Amino acid sequence: MFKVNAHAPRALRRLVFAATAGVSLAAASFSAVPSAAYADTGPQARPFTPFAPLLTPMGRASDRLTVTVRGTGGRGDGRFELACHPGSGSHPDVDGACGSLDRGARWGKDPFAPVSPDSVCTMMYGGPATAHVTGTWAGRPVDATFDRSNGCQMDRWNRLVPLLPDLR
Numbered sequence: 001m002f003k004v005n006a007h008a009p010r011a012l013r014r015l016v017f018a019a020t021a022g023v024s025l026a027a028a029s030f031s032a033v034p035s036a037a038y039a040d041t042g043p044q045a046r047p048f049t050p051f052a053p054l055l056t057p058m059g060r061a062s063d064r065l066t067v068t069v070r071g072t073g074g075r076g077d078g079r080f081e082l083a084c085h086p087g088s089g090s091h092p093d094v095d096g097a098c099g100s101l102d103r104g105a106r107w108g109k110d111p112f113a114p115v116s117p118d119s120v121c122t123m124m125y126g127g128p129a130t131a132h133v134t135g136t137w138a139g140r141p142v143d144a145t146f147d148r149s150n151g152c153q154m155d156r157w158n159r160l161v162p163l164l165p166d167l168r
Contacts, residue, residue, distance in 0.1 A: 063098075065135035065142060067091065069165060071128040076165025082135075096162040104159060105138060111160065112137070112144040115152040122151030131157070131164050 063084040069076050081089040084098035091097050104111030112133065115121070126148025133144045146164060148154045157164055 062136050062139055063101075065133055065137060065163075067163060068132045070130050072165055072167060073127075075167070076129075082163070091163075093162040100160055100163050101137060112142050114144070115156055119152050121153070124151045124154065125149065126154040126157070127167065129157075129165075129167055133163070 065082045067080045067082060069078060069080075071077070080091040082091040082094060082097055083089050084094075084101065087094040087098045101111055129148050131146040133142055133146070135142050146153070146157050146160070148157055148167065158166075158168065161168075
């Protein structure tokens, strides 16, 4: 006969609990799809989830944006349509714009996220240009505004060139 360790049931319970908690946490993080990802206001904005395209029946076919640019001095003003995967639309650089968005879409990164309110920004003025981007990216709604009012806003704008015009 074998001898049963008196601590074995407790250790087994701990092991099962730890494994169950880990699996539950992982499942919750992959199954929740935020309803609004790209709001320009802070508290309700949620991190970008790269699994959203896998949850849409058509894959990334719903990547459609409208970009409205004003105040560039005529170099890039206008209203442009952009579709990605496959690329099409009236945007002057469809492939470049889709590529810049794809590069900015990494786990936990929202390419349209506003500048954090606690950021320390240089007080450089980049001009009166503004942009408004609406539509759907990675299966999630986009409604973001851009300007060049300080160093942080200029950096945010420049990260999305050529979706937004290069004003450097």
